[in-house]
Amino acid sequence: MKGGPILQIQEITKTFGGIIALNRVSFEVGEGEILGIIGPNGSGKTTTVNCITGFVKPSSGRVLFRGKEITGKPPHKIADMGLTRTFQIMRPYFSLPAYKNLVIPLFSPRARRTGGWRGGGRRGDRNTVGIDILEEIGFERDSYVPFKVTSTLPTGYLKRLELARCLALKPELIICDEVFSGLSMSEIASMVPLIERLQMSGITLIMIEHRLRELFKVADRVLVLNFGEKLVEGSAAEVMADPRVREAYFGSEKVEEVMRHA
Amino acid sequence: MTTGTQQRRKERIDRGIKVRTEGIYALMSWRELAYLILPRFVIIVGLLILPLVIFDMYWQRVISIVCIYALLALSFDFLAHHVGLVSLGGAFFVGVGGYLSAVLNSVFGFPALLSIAGATVIGGIICTLLLLPCLPLRGVYFAIVTLMYPLFMARVIEALDILGGTDGIMGIDSLPSAWMEQYFIIGMLLLFLFGIRRLVNTDLGLVLRAVKDNDQAVRASGMNITTYKAFAVCIASAIGCFAGASLVHIYMWAGISTFALDFSVLPIAATVIGGSGTLVGPVIGCLILVPVSELLRDFGTLRIVFYSLSCWPSLSFAARG
Numbered sequence: 310m311k312g313g314p315i316l317q318i319q320e321i322t323k324t325f326g327g328i329i330a331l332n333r334v335s336f337e338v339g340e341g342e343i344l345g346i347i348g349p350n351g352s353g354k355t356t357t358v359n360c361i362t363g364f365v366k367p368s369s370g371r372v373l374f375r376g377k378e379i380t381g382k383p384p385h386k387i388a389d390m391g392l393t394r395t396f397q398i399m400r401p402y403f404s405l406p407a408y409k410n411l412v413i414p415l416f417s418p419r420a421r422r423t424g425g426w427r428g429g430g431r432r433g434d435r436n437t438v439g440i441d442i443l444e445e446i447g448f449e450r451d452s453y454v455p456f457k458v459t460s461t462l463p464t465g466y467l468k469r470l471e472l473a474r475c476l477a478l479k480p481e482l483i484i485c486d487e488v489f490s491g492l493s494m495s496e497i498a499s500m501v502p503l504i505e506r507l508q509m510s511g512i513t514l515i516m517i518e519h520r521l522r523e524l525f526k527v528a529d530r531v532l533v534l535n536f537g538e539k540l541v542e543g544s545a546a547e548v549m550a551d552p553r554v555r556e557a558y559f560g561s562e563k564v565e566e567v568m569r570h571a
Numbered sequence: 572m573t574t575g576t577q578q579r580r581k582e583r584i585d586r587g588i589k590v591r592t593e594g595i596y597a598l599m600s601w602r603e604l605a606y607l608i609l610p611r612f613v614i615i616v617g618l619l620i621l622p623l624v625i626f627d628m629y630w631q632r633v634i635s636i637v638c639i640y641a642l643l644a645l646s647f648d649f650l651a652h653h654v655g656l657v658s659l660g661g662a663f664f665v666g667v668g669g670y671l672s673a674v675l676n677s678v679f680g681f682p683a684l685l686s687i688a689g690a691t692v693i694g695g696i697i698c699t700l701l702l703l704p705c706l707p708l709r710g711v712y713f714a715i716v717t718l719m720y721p722l723f724m725a726r727v728i729e730a731l732d733i734l735g736g737t738d739g740i741m742g743i744d745s746l747p748s749a750w751m752e753q754y755f756i757i758g759m760l761l762l763f764l765f766g767i768r769r770l771v772n773t774d775l776g777l778v779l780r781a782v783k784d785n786d787q788a789v790r791a792s793g794m795n796i797t798t799y800k801a802f803a804v805c806i807a808s809a810i811g812c813f814a815g816a817s818l819v820h821i822y823m824w825a826g827i828s829t830f831a832l833d834f835s836v837l838p839i840a841a842t843v844i845g846g847s848g849t850l851v852g853p854v855i856g857c858l859i860l861v862p863v864s865e866l867l868r869d870f871g872t873l874r875i876v877f878y879s880l881s882c883w884p885s886l887s888f889a890a891r892g
Contacts, residue, residue, distance in 0.1 A: 362791070364787070364790075383790070383795070384787075384790040384791060385789075385790050385791075385792075385793050385794050385795045385796070388790070388791055388792060388793035389793040393791065393792075393793075394791055396787070396788070396791070400785050400787055400788040400791075401785075401788070402780075402781055402784055402785055402788070403784070404784065405777075409777065412774050412777050412778075413777060413778050413781045413788075413789065413792060413794075414792035414793070415774075416774050416775070416777075416778050416794070417792050417793040417794045418793065418794070419793045420793075435774055474788065474791070474792060477792070478792065478793055
């Protein structure tokens with residue numbers, strides 16, 4: 310772990326009726342690091358994100374952000390503290406042009422306080438600031454792409470738009486819920502440097518992923534969830550070498566294939 | 572080759588300018604000017620001219636009623652299509668505004684215009700506070716709860732015999748003159764109409780629309796959606812209360828019938844006929860529906876049958892107005 314912990318998850322449990330989605334999961338995220346969270350379908354990855362960001366209230370356990378308890382706070386308060394998320398199922402404002410999507414987060418109290426992006430966020434200036442953010446996140450400035458109606462954009466741009474919505478808040482931590490999934494290899498190839506650049510700019514990232522090969526390239530540490538429980542935590546190599554992970558998740562053949570490419 | 576590059580470079584520069592100058596319009600010709608001004612001009616002049624061309628006392632009164640329904644339809648359209656709260660509380664707004672203005676006028680002795688203004692502001696606040704617990708509800712559930720309020724209030728007044736009970740509050744001042752009455756309401760309708768249109772196009776209006784389309788993303792952007800909903804309800808209910816207060820001063824009487832569901836339902840029909848989400852549409856819808864409804868009075872009980880029949884083609888063939 311680099312630096313001190315920015316986010317601490319302590320013994321989080323979440324039950325839906327009789328189903329235990331998360332069972333006493335604990336972990337920490339260090340300032341400025343990239344933590345990958347992997348696990349088979351239904352292992353509780355997205356529930357973890359929802360518990361941290363306040364969209365779901367954990368049944369028990371505590372979440373601390375910068376040492377302050379945020380358990381059970383409403384999502385907008387948590388986002389206001391600089392802990393933002395993307396959605397696995399992308400939730401842009403489909404009827405608007407792409408850059409107009411950013412006017413909305415730029416209107417928020419946090420964006421006004423932090424000055425949005427590059428000292429922007431002033432009244433009437435949100436369109437331009439929005440386009441600046443889109444350029445930063447890989448929309449070609451000199452093209453029509455930022456001005457296209459959002460519903461006509463390909464998946465790759467929508468994923469970037471989700472990230473851009475987070476960036477508009479000048480976040481300290483972004484939780485990316487499967488930003489690589491559904492993208493082509495070339496789209497991912499252009500996304501990886503973007504993620505690295507975000508880390509360089511001092512933002513801490515948690516990445517929920519199914520695309521292991523790409524995740525292992527960027528993640529400093531990886532955490533494996535299985536059936537709502539924490540299985541292992543460690544560097545990519547440690548995690549891959551762990552027999553329990555092989556058994557629970559990959560199937561041994563797949564592991565070797567991934568390792569060969571990594 | 573060189574010209575090609577230059578051409579492309581020029582286009583590239585133009586694109587940036589295009590965005591930065593969004594909202595600034597350069598009028599190139601009289602035709603464009605006409606396109607921009609004519610629709611507004613027709614609405615404004617049309618409404619302003621109405622009292623001058625209609626001499627019949629009865630129909631002059633109808634104009635005022637049209638405007639009152641138009642205000643309610645405007646408030647419904649704003650809430651339903653720009654904030655995503657389908658409210659059947661039109662009657663509640665009218666009732667609260669009406670009774671407030673009646674009390675301010677007859678008990679505290681405020682002049683008519685002042686009590687209307689007071690009822691608009693205080694009513695807006697009261698309605699918002701009362702609706703606050705319902706704001707997390709969505710769609711049909713919000714509609715049902717808002718429908719409950721006017722029914723509830725009417726029964727409370729009836730049962731407790733407060734505020735004049737079933738007789739209502741009588742002896743309320745009318746507005747100074749018939750001309751003043753009509754132009755006051757028409758003027759306020761235009762003011763609210765263009766005010767709301769402007770609001771919807773600001774960044775705040777965009778956030779309100781986002782609350783409708785995609786409330787999770789708004790929450791994830793660090794904004795409390797309840798605050799924005801409450802703000803919108805406050806505006807919409809203030810418009811409704813203004814309509815109610817004006818109505819009371821036109822009839823010089825405030826009674827339980829100000830909570831009548833007509834005030835909830837007719838504006839919705841007008842919105843559907845006029846074109847939902849357009850803000851102007853509902854006003855035009857009222858201009859059609861209310862006079863039709865008056866004409867059909869002669870048919871007695873059959874009125875509602877003819878009324879439904881007249882609405883039917885619009886609903887089935889042009890559902891979007």
